[in-house]
Amino acid sequence: MSSANKQILKLVISGLWLLCSAVALWFVADKRATVFDPNNMLQQPHWQRSLLPVLADIDSEKHGTTLLLVGNEQCRCQRVAAPHQNKVIADARRAGIKVRQVDASSLPTGLLPAVPAAIMLAHGSVLYAGPLSVGLGCAIEDGIIDTVISNYENGFHSSMLVSKVSGCYCRV
Secondary structure, three states: OOHHHHHHHHHHHHHHHHHHHHHHHHHHHHHHOEEOOOOOHHHOHHHHHHHHHHHHHHOOOOOOEEEEEEEOOOOHHHHHOHHHHHHHHHHHHHOOOEEEEEEHHHOOOOOOOEEOEEEEEEOOEEEEEEEOOOEOOOOHHHOHHHHHHHHHHOOOOOOEEOOOOEEOOEEO
């Protein structure tokens, strides 16, 4: 076999190895990703009605804006999301939003499908309910809540309930 053919064979083998590695990595990552709300709990009409009395006990301030960050220290995803959560806290406070951190175990069972989650309330209404971020890395650039805080800061106060996203979440 000539030297040129050996070189081509090495390139083909290397290319196949890279392709197989990429497919294996994608497969493993896809299996670890979880849908935040697979049963569309947050989209049900009764969900907000059942949420508001519970939140009134947690946060009695009905005339301001509050961001509740719901987590669970036993959840691996909570630890992964810590840098993003710290950024969210700083951004919310800069926007004049009160921040409360709540352990999921202090909420009634079935109120939220997974953690880490965020619920943003303004004047007794839900502006956002859903995951803290999307994707396996819970990265700062993958946070829907960041957009909601920015929109709020700029005067946009529409309601957003997020269910069908995948990422690193723990069931509660």
